[in-house]
Amino acid sequence: MTAAISAARAGAKVTLLEQNKQVGKKLLVTGNGRCNLTNRDQALSHYRGSSPAFIKSALKAFGLWETLEFFQGLGIVTRDRNGYLYPYSDQASAVADALRMEAEHQKVKLALNTRVQKIRKEKGRFFAETFGWTYEGDALILAAGSCAAAQTGSDGSGYVFAETMGHSLIKPLPALVQLRSKDPIFPKLKGLRTEAKVTLFSEKEPLAEDTGEVQFTEYGLSGIPVFQVSRYGVKALEQGKNLRAVLDLLPHMKKEELPSFWEDRIHAGAYKSAGQLLVGLFPKNMADCLLKRAEIPSNKTAGDLTREERKALLSACTSFEVKLSASNGFERAQVCCGGVDTREVNGKTMESMLVPKLYFAGELLDVDGACGGYNLQWAWTSGYLAGFYSAVDK
Numbered sequence: 001m002t003a004a005i006s007a008a009r010a011g012a013k014v015t016l017l018e019q020n021k022q023v024g025k026k027l028l029v030t031g032n033g034r035c036n037l038t039n040r041d042q043a044l045s046h047y048r049g050s051s052p053a054f055i056k057s058a059l060k061a062f063g064l065w066e067t068l069e070f071f072q073g074l075g076i077v078t079r080d081r082n083g084y085l086y087p088y089s090d091q092a093s094a095v096a097d098a099l100r101m102e103a104e105h106q107k108v109k110l111a112l113n114t115r116v117q118k119i120r121k122e123k124g125r126f127f128a129e130t131f132g133w134t135y136e137g138d139a140l141i142l143a144a145g146s147c148a149a150a151q152t153g154s155d156g157s158g159y160v161f162a163e164t165m166g167h168s169l170i171k172p173l174p175a176l177v178q179l180r181s182k183d184p185i186f187p188k189l190k191g192l193r194t195e196a197k198v199t200l201f202s203e204k205e206p207l208a209e210d211t212g213e214v215q216f217t218e219y220g221l222s223g224i225p226v227f228q229v230s231r232y233g234v235k236a237l238e239q240g241k242n243l244r245a246v247l248d249l250l251p252h253m254k255k256e257e258l259p260s261f262w263e264d265r266i267h268a269g270a271y272k273s274a275g276q277l278l279v280g281l282f283p284k285n286m287a288d289c290l291l292k293r294a295e296i297p298s299n300k301t302a303g304d305l306t307r308e309e310r311k312a313l314l315s316a317c318t319s320f321e322v323k324l325s326a327s328n329g330f331e332r333a334q335v336c337c338g339g340v341d342t343r344e345v346n347g348k349t350m351e352s353m354l355v356p357k358l359y360f361a362g363e364l365l366d367v368d369g370a371c372g373g374y375n376l377q378w379a380w381t382s383g384y385l386a387g388f389y390s391a392v393d394k
């Protein structure tokens with residue numbers, strides 16, 4: 001939609017081909033229905049992909065401020081939550097509506113319920129074949145999304161179109177996704193939420209870490225910090241590596257103060273059982289699990305714990321290890337990592353380096369962002385540039 005608007009504003013006659021009966025269906029589910037549309041912190045480290053230089057170049061051309069100005073022009077002012085920006089009304093539908101209204105205002109023809117089957121280029125013209133009609137144009141923008149959350153329309157067909165045009169793909173994999181484990185603790189801990197630092201390890205190598213509220217579910221781990229590190233874990237699993245998460249369940253305690261905090265706690269609660277010692281730090285079912293990991297009977301008196309047992313219990317709290325076996329897949333992923341290889345795309349214009357006047361935008365490209373509004377920022381950035389340059393002579 002952003003690409004269609006910027007192309008139309010730059011003077012092109014634009015048709016947007018959408019297989020759903022409405023445009024912007026995925027937008028409606030973003031940010032839990034509130035749409036976290038961008039973020040004030042635009043450090044490049046929040047964006048991932050094979051070519052950081054490509055991402056940097058695009059964000060320099062159309063970044064946060066241009067995005068805010070663009071949305072302000074559509075009537076969307078933002079609400080700031082610690083740098084995470086939402087539409088003031090807190091409704092994702094407002095963003096989808098504002099984009100649709102502007103597209104209509106710019107006379108973009110919205111061809112709904114129109115699934116593109118095939119694309120081709122002949123004698124300098126592009127053709128997009130749908131059931132019953134072939135659309136024709138001087139330029140073509142592929143903005144068909146990834147294959148994450150296919151129920152919203154992005155079923156991976158964009159990848160096929162890109163390959164038809166001779167482009168290479170970095171294998172798309174689920175990212176921002178829950179991680180599964182076969183560890184029998186999970187059914188027991190399901191529903192538990194706790195603050196933790198999550199560090200993923202592939203074999204012995206640390207891959208990524210993040211801190212926040214972790215959710216234990218029937219099948220494994222969820223929550224924002226798990227989403228943030230998931231893409232690295234999914235890649236390691238894809239390579240057949242052993243993947244584990246190490247959870248520090250006391251993430252906000254200073255490491256140097258932890259041993260004395262622990263000894264003081266045990267000393268003051270020497271009359272309690274080992275299980276009671278953990279009351280106030282962790283929910284009961286978590287505490288039971290920690291004692292089991294440390295191989296300490298829950299009724300053992302805290303004052304009788306040996307030095308090794310005290311150390312083992314602290315270590316269970318700060319290095320709670322879980323073996324991971326899979327992700328929840330494309331269906332439950334918020335985005336995909338991988339996509340059209342950006343080494344074959346111009347980072348300023350989003351034009352293909354292989355096929356003149358073919359452009360790419362959004363998640364279809366090998367760019368994925370962390371949770372926090374970065375995936376939509378990438379969609380606005382790449383969409384705006386692709387639209388503009390498809391319509392003007394460079």
Ligand SMILES: Cc1cc2nc3c(=O)[nH]c(=O)nc-3n(C[C@H](O)[C@H](O)[C@H](O)COP(=O)(O)OP(=O)(O)OC[C@H]3O[C@@H](n4cnc5c(N)ncnc54)[C@H](O)[C@@H]3O)c2cc1C
Nearest residue numbers: 019030031036116144145149153154362363373374375376
């Ligand atoms: C649950 C959820 C929550 C999210 N929350 C956030 C958030 O708060 N902040 C954030 O930054 N990101 C969020 N994201 C990610 C963000 O929504 C996507 O990265 C973004 O929508 C990608 O935009 P896109 O235009 O590339 O693809 P899409 O939004 O997927 O749009 C692609 C469109 O192309 C259409 N299409 C595909 N193939 C065809 C075809 N063959 N013919 C015709 N039409 C076709 C699809 O129907 C779809 O409408 C979330 C994602 C999910 C699933």
